Amino acid sequence: MTQYVLYGGKGGVGKTTCAAATALQYAREGHATLVVSTDPAHSLSDVFDAPVDAEPTHVRDDIDLWAVEIDPSERIGQYRGQVSAALSELEDLGISLDESDLDDVIEAGVAPGTDEAAAMDLFVDYMDDPRYDYIVFDTAPTGHTLRLLKLPDVMSSAMGKLISVRSQMSSLADSVRGFLGTGDDEAEEKPDIEAEIDLEELQARMERVGRVLRDPERTEFRAVLIPETMAVLETERLLAELDAYDIPAGRAIINKVIEDPTPECDLCQATHESQQKRIGEARERFELPITLVPQFHGEVHGLEAIERVADRLGANA
Structure with missing residues (x-):
């Protein structure tokens, strides 16, 4: 039975990187995996450093890893x-x-x-595609994601x-x-x-996807954030909205965490201390497991860089 993981959160927190890394993790474990971008500002091709089309593209020869950037037109x-x-x-x-x-x-x-309806309808196509064991969705920033997740009920009505x-x-x-x-x-x-x-x-298609999104045996939503006050508060609101619509949230990913600040760098030390406070607040506010992903030097770009994120997500999942 195909499993679905949806990544959401505000813009710029690393949703695409986490989605790509999760897809890579499943593919390395031997599962045929498709990662789907529903964000109008697609960046999967940038993260993979490989072309990604509007039809599923094989992005790594040695494993069954595929990617697609949805074109809703x-x-x-x-x-x-x-x-x-x-x-x-x-x-x-x-x-x-x-x-x-x-x-x-x-x-x-x-x-x-309106492209959310088209994206959700295409979701059904991938649900029914026997080629994939796992499908990972990189969604648009929070507001678009919530409209996307509410859409099956509203549209069916x-x-x-x-x-x-x-x-x-x-x-x-x-x-x-x-x-x-x-x-x-x-x-x-x-x-x-x-x-x-x-x-x-x-x-009927909208009703089907609505049932799948609410099924914790098949679907998991993961919220991505960075260790800042506004991001923690926005993620708390996102999780409340998901709960109101019975969308199962399984994990929060706190990205860009400074783990070993340079002792001689006062700014690094101050940022690390501030981040630790925000992480503590997130642990108090979120009733779900939290995974920390470190701040890597430079942009996470290319399969080698994504592997490092996948290792961290796999070790803490």
């Missing part, structure tokens, strides 16, 4: 067509959604230009409203056509809009 166009067709069909029947229903549809992310209203109005229109004696002829001439829209299938 195709799915966004698909949503635009589905919802526009549904709304046009309702208008043809002399009905339009009220303002609150339209708001639900827009909030669900099916309005043109919105699709349900569209399906219900469309069904009621279609039945009414069929009854009226039957009463007027024009039902058979018009039914033959009417295009098969139902086959093009597939709202029921879209709703």
Whole structure:
């Protein structure tokens, strides 16, 4: 059964590095692993120092490690067509959604230009892909991540409203056509809009991914932060939001920790002391295990550097 690990947190804390390192760790253990970037500002290719495309790319020859940077544009166009067709069909029947229903549809992310819906729908494709044992997700900064995780519920509800209203109005229109004696002829001439829209299938996909995200046997969310006051507070709020939506959080990763400050460096010593206080606060505030990843010299760039992070994550997981 495929397992899913999602990394989230504010921008610049090292989510991509941790996601890449975790994927590398699983692949080194012999598991076919895919790491997926849902962040519009993709950086997996920079971290791996290798090209990563919109389709899964094999990034290391000796192990089964794959990476993909999601391009949501195709799915966004698909949503635009589905919802526009549904709304046009309702208008043809002399009905339009009220303002609150339209708001639900827009909030669900099916309005043109919203990429969270496309990313979550692609999640289902990778869920069903038999090639991978583990899938690691590098999500966008906190606000986008929360919208992404809330999306299955909101979108399923919105699709349900569209399906219900469309069904009621279609039945009414069929009854009226039957009463007027024009039902058979018009039914033959009417295009098969139902086959093009597939709202029921879209709703079912969202419900499936919602169940998987809430299943602690299959999914684990890991929050990444740096040892600073604002980062600790923001992560505490993120964990509270995850708990409210029953998304299982399994671990916090505190990145860029100064472990052995240079004795002669006053700034290094002061930063180390401050970081230790923030780490202590995190341990008090977070009701989950905490892994510390040290501050490495230079950028974590390339597979050799990611291996060092993977070693630390593996040793403390």
